[in-house]
Each structure stands twice: as C-alpha cells, then as structure tokens.
Amino acid sequence: MSDSNETNKVSPDTKAGLEKALENRATREELVDRNILPDTHIAPSLMAARKELERSRLEDSLEGKLKNRPDPETLVKEGILNGEHALWGLFQFH
Numbered sequence: 001m002s003d004s005n006e007t008n009k010v011s012p013d014t015k016a017g018l019e020k021a022l023e024n025r026a027t028r029e030e031l032v033d034r035n036i037l038p039d040t041h042i043a044p045s046l047m048a049a050r051k052e053l054e055r056s057r058l059e060d061s062l063e064g065k066l067k068n069r070p071d072p073e074t075l076v077k078e079g080i081l082n083g084e085h086a087l088w089g090l091f092q093f094h
Contacts, residue, residue: 031037042050075081
C-alpha cells in the first residue's frame with residue numbers, strides 16, 4: 001500500500017500549470033463584464049432566492065399579458081389578421 005504523502009504529491013509540471021492558470025484567471029469584474037457572473041452585491045446564499053423571485057415575477061407578467069391579449073376575431077376586425085390566420089388562431093386559443 002502506498003504512503004498517503006505520495007498520493008497527495010503533485011508533479012512540478014502540474015503545479016506550474018496550475019499556478020500559471022491562477023495567475024491568468026479573470027477577475028470578478030471581468031466575469032461580470034462578460035455576463036458570466038451576475039452583477040449583484042447580495043450574498044451568494046441569497047442568489048437562488050433572488051433568481052426564483054425574478055422568475056416568478058416574469059411568469060406573472062407573462063401570464064397577465066397572455067390573459068389580456070386580443071382574440072383572433074378582434075385582430076381580424078382591426079386588420080391585423082386575415083380570415084385564414086384567424087381560423088388557425090382560434091384553434092390555438094381554445
């Protein structure tokens with residue numbers, strides 16, 4: 001059985017590569033600029049709750065807009081749809 005110190009050893013090449021990667025690692029500001037990290041100043045533990053709240057708000061907004069959209073008959077009367085498209089739209093609404 002091998003010694004535990006031997007299994008924890010890292011080769012010099014691997015260590016040098018990791019050090020170089022860490023030196024070249026992007027800053028938090030760069031990651032925010034590239035839209036990889038969110039631009040927020042809240043605790044990471046609250047991020048999931050914030051995302052869920054935002055999603056819920058968007059769902060509510062979309063639901064309200066869908067409920068208030070005009071039916072196909074109204075769109076035909078206003079000249080937005082022609083009769084052929086209105087028939088297709090009736091199937092989509094019901």
